[in-house]
Every structure is written in structure tokens, then in C-alpha cells.
Amino acid sequence: MIDRRRLAELLDRERGEFVVRNPRSHTAYQRSEHLFGRVPMTWMNKAAAGFPVYLDRARGARVRDIDGHDYVDLCLGDTGAMAGHSPLATVAAVQRRFAELGGASAMLPTEDAEWVGAELTRRFGMAAWSFALTATDANRWVLRLARAVTGRPKVLVNSYCYHGTVDESLIVVGPDGRGVSREGNVGEPVAVTETSRVAEYNDLAGLERELAHGDVAAVLMEPALTNIGIVLPEAGYLDGVRDLTRQYGVLLVNDETHTFSAGPGGCTRAWGLEPDLVTIGKAIAGGIPAGAYGMSAELAEQLRSRDDLDLIDMGGVGGTLAGNALSVAATRATLEHVLTNDAFAGMTSRADRFTGGVQHVIDERELPWSIAQLGARAEYRFTSPAPRNGSESHAAADQDLDDYMHVYLANRGILLTPFHNMALMCPETTDADVDLHHQVFVAAVDDLIG
Ligand SMILES: Cc1ncc(COP(=O)(O)O)c(C=O)c1O
Numbered sequence: 092m093i094d095r096r097r098l099a100e101l102l103d104r105e106r107g108e109f110v111v112r113n114p115r116s117h118t119a120y121q122r123s124e125h126l127f128g129r130v131p132m133t134w135m136n137k138a139a140a141g142f143p144v145y146l147d148r149a150r151g152a153r154v155r156d157i158d159g160h161d162y163v164d165l166c167l168g169d170t171g172a173m174a175g176h177s178p179l180a181t182v183a184a185v186q187r188r189f190a191e192l193g194g195a196s197a198m199l200p201t202e203d204a205e206w207v208g209a210e211l212t213r214r215f216g217m218a219a220w221s222f223a224l225t226a227t228d229a230n231r232w233v234l235r236l237a238r239a240v241t242g243r244p245k246v247l248v249n250s251y252c253y254h255g256t257v258d259e260s261l262i263v264v265g266p267d268g269r270g271v272s273r274e275g276n277v278g279e280p281v282a283v284t285e286t287s288r289v290a291e292y293n294d295l296a297g298l299e300r301e302l303a304h305g306d307v308a309a310v311l312m313e314p315a316l317t318n319i320g321i322v323l324p325e326a327g328y329l330d331g332v333r334d335l336t337r338q339y340g341v342l343l344v345n346d347e348t349h350t351f352s353a354g355p356g357g358c359t360r361a362w363g364l365e366p367d368l369v370t371i372g373k374a375i376a377g378g379i380p381a382g383a384y385g386m387s388a389e390l391a392e393q394l395r396s397r398d399d400l401d402l403i404d405m406g407g408v409g410g411t412l413a414g415n416a417l418s419v420a421a422t423r424a425t426l427e428h429v430l431t432n433d434a435f436a437g438m439t440s441r442a443d444r445f446t447g448g449v450q451h452v453i454d455e456r457e458l459p460w461s462i463a464q465l466g467a468r469a470e471y472r473f474t475s476p477a478p479r480n481g482s483e484s485h486a487a488a489d490q491d492l493d494d495y496m497h498v499y500l501a502n503r504g505i506l507l508t509p510f511h512n513m514a515l516m517c518p519e520t521t522d523a524d525v526d527l528h529h530q531v532f533v534a535a536v537d538d539l540i541g
Pocket residue numbers: 169225226227228230253254255256313318346347348349372373
């Protein structure tokens with residue numbers, strides 16, 4: 092259906108235009124000779140046009156690059172800025188904690204922490220919370236706790252999941268149905284099959300087959316996959332996961348880092364889920380690094396009663412800066428004033444508008460594409476029907492089409508997350524922002540299909 096020659100020509104044209112449009116970013120990139128991969132972190136090289144635009148400033152749903160272009164930012168730091176860039180309430184709390192009171196990292200508790208713990212309990216239902224600086228660390232630490240409590244060595248994840256740079260999660264279902272290391276896995280400490288098991292999302296039979304070995308401490312999962320496109324649960328799947336994990340004595344961890352987009356308490360609250368642990372990071376502190384993990388009262392009690400576990404010093408759970416006063420103050424302000432119930436209602440309504448618009452274009456032009464939505468987040472895929480699991484979604488990837496869409500949009504003032512076609516709404520995203528995307532999306536499609 093898509094004329095690949097035309098796509099290649101258009102992609103060349105758009106990439107050429109991107110270079111001409113962004114001379115300062117291009118020069119900054121070429122001059123960065125002391126950075127590994129020319130960027131502060133190598134994943135910033137995931138740029139459809141060969142180099143990223145460089146940030147000048149950002150506020151709310153807007154970003155300006157160093158060449159002076161303004162963007163509607165639908166990437167929002169791949170969720171790190173779901174509260175909007177530098178939300179005023181968070182800025183004020185950071186200013187007060189860091190500049191006025193001082194003591195960003197004194198390794199002493201602040202009263203804000205209990206407020207945040209109580210709020211996270213109200214939202215996600217877990218009784219006891221602890222802090223990290225990233226969602227990766229929140230995940231790494233709950234896996235240690237789960238192994239300690241169950242006395243079992245392994246972790247089960249879904250194929251093509253992403254939970255941060257967690258060694259145990261870099262496993263996929265191989266061609267013969269068994270787990271294999273994910274392609275490109277960098278320096279795994281031991282074969283990932285020694286630490287992990289894997290099942291396809293939406294596959295209860297596959298999950299049961301793996302859990303029946305009796306060596307899995309925890310299932311770590313996103314309630315809906317969001318990192319290989321959005322893959323939504325089929326009816327009964329999440330209930331089935333809970334039943335099976337209970338049946339086999341396995342702890343269930345909901346990683347809500349991205350699925351937080353589903354509402355103020357993520358999918359856990361929106362869908363009435365009952366995990367044993369919840370992990371979260373990225374957006375909760377409005378752009379200041381923070382992560383958190385919560386556990387059930389029962390689990391907290393079990394851990395507290397174990398004298399053999401060193402949870403205070405060298406046991407492998409914790410970091411010097413975790414729970415620091417600045418991150419906690421920012422988290423409090425963000426949850427109290429920014430990512431509120433009202434904000435989620437508005438963000439979801441913008442995402443509804445986005446999804447409806449894209450679906451209309453797909454229907455009208457009879458494109459073999461699909462779009463999925465999870466609250467404030469929507470994502471289009473160049474395949475239809477929408478994939479049911481991570482492997483299907485991985486197989487359906489179309490890098491050239493992704494790149495074309497990304498560069499086309501960037502050249503016309505819209506940023507999508509560089510990893511896929513995800514569009515996220517923050518409290519300050521407007522209907523007009525969504526409509527601008529729609530207009531440019533229609534133009535990109537019509538240029539392509541003629
Ligand atoms: C579901 C999920 N969990 C954890 C992480 C890791 O977050 P961070 O890179 O901030 O540690 C990510 C990052 O994309 C994620 O999508």
C-alpha cells in the first residue's frame with residue numbers, strides 16, 4: 092500500500108530540510124567531541140534525522156530549540172515531563188527547598204515524605220512507600236525485596252517490555268517459544284535466562300507454563316505495554332495474571348511509570364488492580380529526578396520481621412540521594428497541585444481528541460494503521476489490527492515510516508517521543524496543539540499516499 096520509493100524520497104527531502112532548518116543544533120552536535128556518542132546520554136542519538144535538536148528552553152507543553160524554533164511537545168521527555176515542563180507549583184517548591192531553606196541532599200527525612208507516601212497510598216492503594224531517584228532503581232530494588240521474601244531466584248517479565256536498565260528484564264520470547272537475551276543487550280552479567288523467565292503479554296497459558304516451574308519470585312509488568320507501542324489488555328487478562336500469581340505464590344509488581352497516564356492512580360486504580368507492589372518514576376516530581384515503590388501492608392510486615400535482611404546499610408537496596416529533600420518536595424508539589432484529578436480529566440480529553448482525529452484519517456483513507464490510547468497517552472502504529480503482544484508489535488515496526496513521520500512533524504513544529512509514535516498530553520496541552528498535530532499528520536499522510 093505504501094510506495095516505498097516515494098517514502099524514501101520524502102524521507103530524504105525531510106532530512107535535508109531538517110539539516111538546513113537546524114544549523115546551530117547541527118554544529119553543536121558536530122562539535123561535541125568529548126561526549127560518548129556526541130550526546131550526554133547515548134539514547135539521545137535516537138533521532139530520526141541523524142542528530143537531535145538542542146534544548147534552549149521549555150515551559151508547559153512547549154519547547155524552544157537553540158535555532159529558535161518553537162515546538163508543541165508531545166514527547167514530554169518520554170513521560171518525564173508529563174506534568175508539563177517546569178510546572179509553576181513544582182518550581183516554587185524546588186526554589187523554596189533548594190534556594191531558601193537549603194539542604195537538597197542532607198540524608199535526613201523531611202515532613203514532605205509522609206505527605207507523599209500518604210498521597211501515593213490514596214492513589215495506588217499500596218500501604219508503605221520508599222523512594223528512589225529513577226524508575227529503574229525502584230524496579231531493581233523491588234526485585235531484590237521480592238527475591239528476599241519469596242526465597243526464589245527468578246523474575247518474569249513480558250516479551251519486549253521495558254522497565255529501565257534492569258538486567259533481569261532484557262529477555263524476549265525466542266522463535267522456539269523459549270526465553271532468549273534481547274537483541275543488543277549490553278554486557279549482561281550472567282545469561283538472562285538464569286535470572287529471568289518471559290511470557291507474551293495477553294498470554295495466560297504461556298504465563299502459567301513459566302510460573303509452574305516454581306522458581307519465580309515476582310512478575311514485573313506494565314498493566315498495559317507502553318514501550319513497544321501501546322498494547323492494551325484483553326478482557327480477563329489482568330484478572331488472570333492476578334489469579335495465577337496468587338496460585339503460584341508469586342508477587343505481582345505493577346510498573347506504573349508510563350501507565351500513570353491512565354489516571355491519578357494509574358491503571359492500578361483506574362482498573363481496580365490488586366498488585367503486591369507498585370513502582371513509578373519519571374513524571375511524579377514534575378521533571379526533578381524521583382522514583383518510588385510501594386508495597387502491601389502484608390509484604391511490608393514480612394520484610395520488617397526479617398532480621399537477616401540489611402535494609403539500612405549494605406544490603407543492596409537504596410542510594411545516597413534517594414528520598415532526598417529536593418526530590419520529595421518536588422514530588423509533593425507535583426502531586427498536590429499539578430497532576431491532579433482535574434488535570435488528568437483535561438489531559439485525557441485532549442488525548443481523546445488526538446485519537447479520534449487520527450482514527451478518522453485512518454478510516455477515511457483506508458490505511459492499514461491503528462491507534463491505541465491509554466488515558467493521556469496515544470500512539471499510532473503502521474499496522475492493523477493493533478498488535479496483541481510485544482513480539483507482534485516488535486515485528487510490525489516500520490522504521491522508515493516512523494522516521495518520516497518524526498522528521499516531517501519536527502520540521503513543522505511538533506515533537507513526538509523519538510522511540511516510537513507516542514503522543515502524551517500534559518496539563519497545559521491545548522486543543523489547538525492537538526489540532527496542529529492533526530493538520531500536519533494529514534499533510535504527511537497525503538504527501539505520502541499522493
Ligand atoms: C515502564 C517503565 N519503567 C521504568 C522505566 C525506567 O525509567 P528511568 O529510565 O527513568 O529509570 C521506563 C522508562 O522508559 C519505563 O517506561
